[in-house]
Amino acid sequence: KFFCELRPGLIGWLMINLVFLTEAYQKTGTFPPALTMVVAFQALYVADALWFEDAILTTMDIITDGFGFMLVFGDLVWVPFLYCLQTRFLQEHGDSLPWYCLAGIAILNMVGYTIFRGSNSQKNEFRKNPYNPELAHLETIPTSTGKKLLVSGWWGMCRKPNYFGDILMALSWSLACGSSTPLPYFYPVYFTILLVHREMRDSEHCAKKYKASWDRYCERVKYRICPLVY
Numbered sequence: 341k342f343f344c345e346l347r348p349g350l351i352g353w354l355m356i357n358l359v360f361l362t363e364a365y366q367k368t369g370t371f372p373p374a375l376t377m378v379v380a381f382q383a384l385y386v387a388d389a390l391w392f393e394d395a396i397l398t399t400m401d402i403i404t405d406g407f408g409f410m411l412v413f414g415d416l417v418w419v420p421f422l423y424c425l426q427t428r429f430l431q432e433h434g435d436s437l438p439w440y441c442l443a444g445i446a447i448l449n450m451v452g453y454t455i456f457r458g459s460n461s462q463k464n465e466f467r468k469n470p471y472n473p474e475l476a477h478l479e480t481i482p483t484s485t486g487k488k489l490l491v492s493g494w495w496g497m498c499r500k501p502n503y504f505g506d507i508l509m510a511l512s513w514s515l516a517c518g519s520s521t522p523l524p525y526f527y528p529v530y531f532t533i534l535l536v537h538r539e540m541r542d543s544e545h546c547a548k549k550y551k552a553s554w555d556r557y558c559e560r561v562k563y564r565i566c567p568l569v570y
């Protein structure tokens with residue numbers, strides 16, 4: 341699971357993106373700004389997954405999900421061939437957004453990345469070593485299993501801050517494609533549905549595992565994925 345999740349699909353996605361960028365360069369003699377930017381953001385996403393590879397050990401895919409159709413097909417086919425949708429679109433149709441729109445999109449991507457990385461690392465460090473002095477300021481709820489739940493820091497903002505950051509990044513990649521057609525927006529729409537369903541699955545699982553402590557956590561942290569909205 342660990343290998344399939346991190347190596348073939350993610351690296352394949354990056355390779356396909358680099359082929360699109362090379363092709364665009366050969367056609368136009370320049371690196372089109374929006375395409376180059378989205379390739380760079382997605383390269384950051386892939387590099388991040390590889391750099392922080394041990395953080396995957398505290399995700400649902402590794403802890404609870406089996407290595408069935410979703411993960412096999414998802415890791416080996418869906419990720420490399422669908423996640424390059426926006427770059428494929430930009431390579432085919434060129435890009436036309438002014439610099440100030442691209443600057444706004446870059447800010448959105450970096451805000452999303454900060455939330456995504458900050459929350460995933462915070463939970464991972466806490467699960468690896470609950471006595472880590474750097475996390476001693478965070479509030480927690482004890483559970484009957486002996487594990488604690490974080491209720492402040494990123495995990496006090498909403499129950500899935502990591503999903504929220506991920507959705508912001510997905511949206512920024514599609515915004516770079518402009519608004520001439522809804523096609524490149526398939527990705528953030530699919531991704532939001534996937535993560536809403538995933539949050540429900542995880543919540544059900546945690547409710548069974550942590551019982552009253554999970555109810556206390558949900559009472560304390562009201563929003564599921566997007567603070568003040570959902």
Ligand SMILES: NC(=O)C1=CN([C@@H]2O[C@H](COP(=O)(O)OP(=O)(O)OC[C@H]3O[C@@H](n4cnc5c(N)ncnc54)[C@H](OP(=O)(O)O)[C@@H]3O)[C@@H](O)[C@H]2O)C=CC1
Nearest residue numbers: 398399400401460463488489490491495502503506538542
């Ligand atoms: N690009 C893509 O296509 C996809 C990306 N992702 C990304 O993968 C990352 C991991 O997601 P995923 O595995 O779904 O979910 P999480 O990383 O949120 O892992 C869920 C587990 O974390 C623990 N947990 C939940 N809440 C708390 C808390 N308050 N304090 C401490 N521990 C808590 C629980 O496990 P326990 O208590 O047992 O430790 C829970 O089962 C996310 O950033 C997500 O956006 C996910 C799916 C697709």
Ligand SMILES: CC(C)=CCC[C@@H](C)[C@H]1CC=C2C3=C(CC[C@@]21C)[C@@]1(C)CC[C@H](O)C(C)(C)[C@@H]1CC3
Nearest residue numbers: 345346388389396399401410411413414415418419
């Ligand atoms: C409709 C369908 C076939 C869905 C399959 C879903 C899979 C594509 C995703 C399930 C969980 C994933 C994760 C990542 C990639 C997509 C899949 C496999 C991930 C490796 C992307 C990089 C991140 O940094 C991550 C390591 C946190 C992440 C883990 C979950």
